[in-house]
Amino acid sequence: MPVSQDRAPLVAALASHLAVSPARLHLPAHKGGRWVDPEFGQLFQARPWALDLTELPGLDDLHSPSGPIAEAQQLAAQAFGAEETLFLVNGSTAGLLALILAAVGPGDVLVLARNCHRAAFGGLVLSGATPAFFPAEVDPLLGLPVAVEPARLEQALAAHPGARAALIVSPTYQGFASDLDALAAACHRRDIPLLVDEAHGPHFRFHPDFPRSAMAAGADAAVQSLHKAGGSLTGSALLHLQGPRLDRDRVRLMARLVQTTSPSYPLLASLDAARRRLATRGREDLGRAATLAQSARKAIQDLGLTCPGGDYAGRGVVGHDPTRLLVNVAGRAGNGYWAEAHLRQAGVQVEYADPANFLALVSPADDPAWLAALVTAMASLPSGEDGGFSALSALLWGTLPPMALPPAQAVRLAPSWAPLAESAGRICAELVCPYPPGIPVLLPGEVVPPGFPEALATLAALGCRFPGSDLLGRGLAVL
Numbered sequence: 001m002p003v004s005q006d007r008a009p010l011v012a013a014l015a016s017h018l019a020v021s022p023a024r025l026h027l028p029a030h031k032g033g034r035w036v037d038p039e040f041g042q043l044f045q046a047r048p049w050a051l052d053l054t055e056l057p058g059l060d061d062l063h064s065p066s067g068p069i070a071e072a073q074q075l076a077a078q079a080f081g082a083e084e085t086l087f088l089v090n091g092s093t094a095g096l097l098a099l100i101l102a103a104v105g106p107g108d109v110l111v112l113a114r115n116c117h118r119a120a121f122g123g124l125v126l127s128g129a130t131p132a133f134f135p136a137e138v139d140p141l142l143g144l145p146v147a148v149e150p151a152r153l154e155q156a157l158a159a160h161p162g163a164r165a166a167l168i169v170s171p172t173y174q175g176f177a178s179d180l181d182a183l184a185a186a187c188h189r190r191d192i193p194l195l196v197d198e199a200h201g202p203h204f205r206f207h208p209d210f211p212r213s214a215m216a217a218g219a220d221a222a223v224q225s226l227h228k229a230g231g232s233l234t235g236s237a238l239l240h241l242q243g244p245r246l247d248r249d250r251v252r253l254m255a256r257l258v259q260t261t262s263p264s265y266p267l268l269a270s271l272d273a274a275r276r277r278l279a280t281r282g283r284e285d286l287g288r289a290a291t292l293a294q295s296a297r298k299a300i301q302d303l304g305l306t307c308p309g310g311d312y313a314g315r316g317v318v319g320h321d322p323t324r325l326l327v328n329v330a331g332r333a334g335n336g337y338w339a340e341a342h343l344r345q346a347g348v349q350v351e352y353a354d355p356a357n358f359l360a361l362v363s364p365a366d367d368p369a370w371l372a373a374l375v376t377a378m379a380s381l382p383s384g385e386d387g388g389f390s391a392l393s394a395l396l397w398g399t400l401p402p403m404a405l406p407p408a409q410a411v412r413l414a415p416s417w418a419p420l421a422e423s424a425g426r427i428c429a430e431l432v433c434p435y436p437p438g439i440p441v442l443l444p445g446e447v448v449p450p451g452f453p454e455a456l457a458t459l460a461a462l463g464c465r466f467p468g469s470d471l472l473g474r475g476l477a478v479l
Contacts, residue, residue, distance in 0.1 A: 022349040023370035025325075025360035028227040028234050035231050035285065035365035040273030044266065053265045062087060062263040063256050072272040079279040080224075081205055081215040082240035084248060086255050087271050088223075089263045092199040093119040095223030095239040096167075097126060098254040099195045102246060103165035104129035106408075111156045112167040114400060115145035117197055118433045118440050120167060121407060128408045131443075132160045133400055136169075137315035141306065142328055143356045143393030145439065146172060147316030150182035157190055169197040171211060173352075173437040174359055175324030176317045177201070180217030193220035193245040201321070202230040202238065206282030209290055211319030220245045229323070229363065232274040236267040285364035290322040293362040296371040300327055303378055325360040325374075330390050332383060337463040339381060346377035352436040355389030355459055389462070392455040397439060401428075401446040405479070410445030415477040420457055423448045423476040430477035432456065435467050448476070 024031045033041060044051060053059060060067035069087065077085035088094045100123030104110045110129045112120060115136035124131050134156035136145035148168045157163060166187050170178040180196065187194040196214040198204075202224035204213040214222035222240045226232040239255065241248060277285070300307040306328040310320050329339045340353035348370070350360045360374060404427045405413075415429035425448060432442035441456070442448065453476075460471045469476075 022344065022347050023367070023373050024349060025362065025366070025370060025374060026349055026351040027361060028232075029229050029361070029363040029365065030227075030231045030233075031363055031365035035277075035363055037231070037273035037277040040269060044270075048266070051266045051269065054262070059265065062089070062259070062268065063261065069268065072268075072275070075279075076238060076271070076275045077240070079205075079275050080202075080238065080240055081213065082222075083242040085241070086239040086252065087268055088237040088239055088255070088259065089235060089267045090259050091235050092197065092223045092225045092237045093122070094255065094258045095237055096120055096195075096197060097123050097258045098239065098251055099221050099223065099246075100124070100129070100167070101127050101254040101258070102250040103193060103195065109160050109163040110165055110167060111153070111160055111163045113148045113153075113169060115148075115172070115397065115439050116167060116169055117199070118431060118435075118438050120197070121431060121440055121443055124407045125411055126408075128406075129164075130406050131403070132156055132163060133403075135398065135400055137317075138394050138398040139315060140394050141330065141356075141390055142174075142308075142326070143354070143390035143397070144172070144174060144437075145397050146174070146176040146312075147178040147318075148183065149316040150179055150186055153183055154186050157186060157192075161190075163190075163192060165193050165195055167195045167197065170214065171198070171201045171204075171319075171321055173200055174326045175200065175321030176312070177211035177319040177321070178316055179318045180212060180214055180219060184218040184220075187220075188218070188245075191245065193243070194218075195220065196222040198222040199225040199237070200228050202226045202228065203278065203282065203286055204321075206278045207286040207290070210286065210321060215240055215242060218243075221251070226271055226274050229321075230274045231277055231363075232270040233267050235264070236271045238271065286323075289362050289364045289366065292366055292368060292371060293323045293325060296360075296362070296375060297322075297325060299375040300325070300378055303375075305329065305332060305378065323362040325362060326357055327360070327378070328357050328390075329381070330356045332381060335387060335389050335462055342381055343374070343377050346373065346380075348374050348377050350374075354434070354437070355393050355462060355464065387458075389459070392458055395451055395455050396441040396459075399449055399452075401442060401449050401452075403443075403446050405445035407443050407445050410443075410479065413479055415479060417475050418478045419475045420453045420471050423453050423478060424450050426476070426478040428476065429479045430469060432466055432469055432471070432476070434459065434464050448478075
């Protein structure tokens, strides 16, 4: 039966969301244009459609920059402490793909922490590289990976002396930072590059109370999602390079291959504008956001809830982003999804929830009333039974499943489907990845460990999303 074409469901959904206008404790950091470079903000507000241009004379070409884009990238490199910076309009995912493709090829070994983002899996498949995973440190209360211990990386590098590069995440989505100086030193003693997924830390360089940036710590490359904490538009990101260990020509080539040939000029301009705002007013802006977040953190802690901050110690953590409010609700609200739903009903939209926590993101754009509404809603949070969900999450993220096949080989084989309850011991043929935070718990080619089917079923029943999977329906794709 023909479907009427007079509807625009996504347009309607956006209009409906804006009509409600909840407190924005989520990405992107500009929070609806409240924190932007003044010149770009006025231009974008006045003529948004007119800015949607192509590679016209005087506007340069992202794939062969020699004019204003080249100059903007040079200014960004100087501001962020890099030798060279590339603008990205396909998100940090494009930057990670470009780095992995430039650093490793078919059969090469890439050492990487198990808490890497799903984008790294794409790099493994496209490059044909063989992953050598090592565990990140998991906090049992939070049920989350929080950092990478340098000793773990040292052990992985010693076990794989032919590795071509190492990839780690710092900071985590929740703001926990690893010891990048020690991690870079471990790689450089073997003359291999350290690649850092710094998607959530583009602002660190611009205020002394934030953790040390990857470039300052000596990493060879870092990818940053400037929209997450720097005020640019969603989908825009930066790729920073320094040192001699990566072939720059190859990185540029791979960036051209994985990015669109029709780059968005509003996204490119937003990167330039956000860099200017951070470079000229970042210390003031970020100091204001940190103060606002710290006040909310103390109020949440006064309610008897765990909300870690700069005093968090151990498990490889050397710093924390003060603008990340991770609230553990184990023993208070049953699970994080329940707490998130309660907050939404109270007019507060947080960034995400997981089985034991929710995450609220603060930026210089925030209205103090938003944080007050968060604290008020938390004070009225109904009590619920603790289902031990932190332990389930810790099991999934704290276990290294055995690898039977490299991911690049496994994804090219025809799968069958097994009921989730009967999948232990089978070779997984799909990416099982709770999103957010986007950290895979099973990759194609890995053997499903004991306990995983039960844990995954429990989390899926709670409301945890596994994009692309139908774990409670047709089951798990297996080989």
